[in-house]
Amino acid sequence: MRMILVGPPGAGKGTQAARLVETYAIPHISTGDMFRAAVKAGTELGKRADEYMQQGALVPDSLVIDMVLERIQQPDCASGFMLDGFPRTTPQAQALDQALSAAGIELDAVVLIEVPDELIEDRIIHRRQDPETGAIYHLINNPPTDEAVRARLVHRKDDTAEACRARLEKYHAETAPIVPFYGAKGLLKRVDGVGSPDDVEVRIKAALA
Ligand code: ADP
Ligand code: ADP
Helix, strand or coil, X not given: CEEEEECCCCCCHHHHHHHHHHHHCCCEEEHHHHHHHHHHHXXXXXXXXXXXXXXXXXCCHHXXXXXXXXXXXXXXXXXXXXXXXXXXXXXXXXXXXXXXXXXXXXXXXXXXXXXXXXXXXHHHHCEEXXXXXXXXXXCCCECCCCHXXXXXXXXXXXXXXXXXXXXXXXXXXXXXXXXXXXXXXXCEEEEECCCCHHHHHHHHHHHHC
């Protein structure tokens, strides 16, 4: 299974990806996670990406595209992969398309998780992550039950109301235009992202079946 998860910030891509990669036994490739790891490690790429991420801006295509094309050539991607948060711009979608065509590989599906803008800010502001397991929580709707996990939760620097608005604007301006690109290829599956994570997971699996 070679698939892409698309959706606005806070749509539930990371939450659903964690569930789907278990089912399909494919690596989860999140460009956001890759950049956060680079920032943490203090690499040159991390330093360059950090300033864009903190403002809720997109990291330039030139930095993103090579990183992803290199990642999907790794042996663990030979029989499939799940891209989460990439492509996010038309040039990224075109670069991926060209690289896959050149390798004689085809995508199986592009899942668009649709969530109205009004629900996004609440999800972003209350998002927390367990740095040890990577598990994603919501402070109100889905808090951890274990006190030790609750105590170590981290809040992303870009999960503020201000950066969230900037990211949502970027989503509509830069990312939404890739949706018809995949629609024209017959790969697009639109899934309603409102409802419990379990409900959304069932809808995605039905769309992929
Ligand atoms: P994305 O990767 O698309 O930015 P996340 O999976 O990190 O989204 O989820 C963003 C926030 O919304 C988290 O706090 C998460 O717990 C919460 N969330 C995820 N799925 C749902 C859902 N179906 N309903 C309500 N909240 C959700
Ligand atoms: P979210 O879960 O809210 O959708 P991500 O974790 O995917 O956000 O991404 C966090 C930030 O990393 C983005 O706001 C952006 O600055 C940068 N980023 C991640 N993926 C890309 C990409 N494909 N192109 C450009 N910037 C990206």
